[in-house]
Amino acid sequence: MDVQRWHAAAVPWWVTKVGLVGGWVFAFVVAGAAGEAPCTTAHPCLPDPLFALAVVPLLATPLLLLFNRVLTGCGMGVLFGVMDLALDSDPTANIAFGLHAAACAVVAAWTLRSRADQDQAAGATIVSLPDMPPNRGVLRIVAVLLVLFGFLTFVQYDLSSDEIAAHVAEASRVDAEVVEVKDAYQVWVELPDSQRTSFEPLAADTYQVGDKVPVLADGDWVRMVTEPEDVTWWLTLGGAAVFFAIMLAARERRRRALWTGPVKAVRLQAHPLTVRRILLRHNREDVATVALLADLGLDEPLYHDTEQFGAVWRGEEDPPVQHEPAELVVAGELHHGGQVALVVEGEVVATTTLTRVRPRHIVHSAHLPGEPVTKTAPVDLPHAIWPGDRRRTEGVMLTLAAIGALVGLHHYPDWFVLGLLGMQCAVSAVTRFQPLMRLDPNAVVLYTGIWSYRVPWQQLHGVRRSGPQLMLAFGPAGDVITTPQLPDPEAGEKVMWARSRALIAFHRHENVTRKLNASLFVGLAYIGLFFFV
DSSP states (O other): OHHHHHHHOOOOOIIIIIIIHHHHHHHHHHHHHHHHHOOOOOSSSOOOHHHHHHHHHHHHHHHHHHHHHHHHHHHHHHHHHHHHHHOOHHHHHHHHHHHHHHHHHHHHHHHHHHHHHHHHHOOOEEEEOOSSSOOOOOHHHHHHHHHHHHHHHHHHHHHHHHHHHHHHHHHHEEEEEEEEEETTTTEEEOOOSOOOOEOTTTGGGGGTTTEEEEEEEETTTTEHHHHHHHHHHHHHHHHHHHHHHHHHHHHHHHHGGSSSSSSEEEEEEEEEEETEEEEEETTTTEEEEEESSOOOOOOOSSSHHHHHHHHTTSSSSSOOOOOOOOOOOOOOOOSSSSSSEEETTTTTEEEEEOOOOTOOOOOOGOOOEEEEEOOOOOOSSSSSEEHHHHHHHHHHHHHHHHHHHHHHHHOOOTTTHHHHHHHHHHHHHHHSSSSSSESSEEEEEEEEESSSEEEEGGGGGHHHHHHHEEEETTTTTTEEOOOOOOOTTTHHHHHHHHHHHHHHHHHOOOOOOOEOOOOHHHHHHHHHHHOOO
16 A cells, blocks of 8 residues: 555545635625515515525535535535526526535545545455445434434425415405514514514515505414515425435445445554544554444553553653554545445454544554653642733634624624634633633642543643643543643643642542533623624
């Protein structure tokens, strides 16, 4: 296997996750900013069942691209571009999504070519897999339930449409008078018989008290003539369920296709990253990672117990000699996103998907990054270790961006994407204004993006330093948290001093606990402001 050629043949990750997803966001914003023709009596805004179904590929495109379903995501992008040209009369939206569809088609062709090149670079070894795998009963049940749910939503749409048609056939057309406009989205009208009702039209801010609004009235059932009741969202919901079921079925079909004939194979080394993720290497070069449903037990434990790991982590003992990594045969579609079977001693132990190697997927020598912190530096407890000026500056910029998103949303309510971006900025800003850790007499509190961990000192194995970053190992499983760059050059020594001080005194056994970080609640509050604005 030519690993360098194999990686060089791949489509860069940013082409799909930045280029195409960013292009979709841009096209969506441009199409939304272009606005729609006002709903009038001569040209009412009628529900469009076909466009309701087209919403499924519209929303599926960025999600599939973000989750590495490149060809399916590109296919959905092309499909929606074609449907938008056929169903939407807005030339701005046609151009925006048409260009995005063209880009998706180019990337799809590039991906097909790159996969062929990767398969060729993987070598020419051919094997036949033993024993047809059992059916994945759970996936089959989920797919059947999704199809059933989709069918029921289509039935509900048909029933709702018939009910609306019956009311329209019996209704009388009258002119209602606008008596109140609430919250810039709710319009209250009064019918000639003094009956009052409310609507939520597309452009509520264009209505004024005293305006005449044509409506259809059938007893208590009252609807606007210019904007008939729209129940096509049932079609969108059902279409999404059926589409997801088709994806599950297609994925299972690809998996079982590995047993229909000889497939390419390559022998690789397996380095466990976590219990359910393995890094595959060839001659000390990283190839890909695979996710598993269960631990395959390929690697023998490196340490006998937690105490030995802690002693090695602190540099008190020499690290044990690492075992030779287990080897396995990877057979199937040998490219990024390809379905493969993992074969150990002639038996298929798992089927999975090849994914790219991320920077965080690193195998350290003896699993020990950096150098152990062995010295101590006295500190008054409690003591907070704060980030540097760079992270504070980032926090200020993110806060301003979150405020700017709310201001923009106030002026352009249809640009709801601004609210989502603003929420992300607000959550990220909170983490940059928090201390990275707090040293208490009985524990150290570690702050991460979503969780904050309270680690009793007896559960902290030690600290290692790699440049301006610290790695803290804690808990019975030896979990490791890496801090960002720290401005305090003695931060590691202060942590070790607080740990040594606490271990001298008698203490009861405590477990590591975690709770939600304040950033999550700030994000929820921002969502509340988002809906308020």
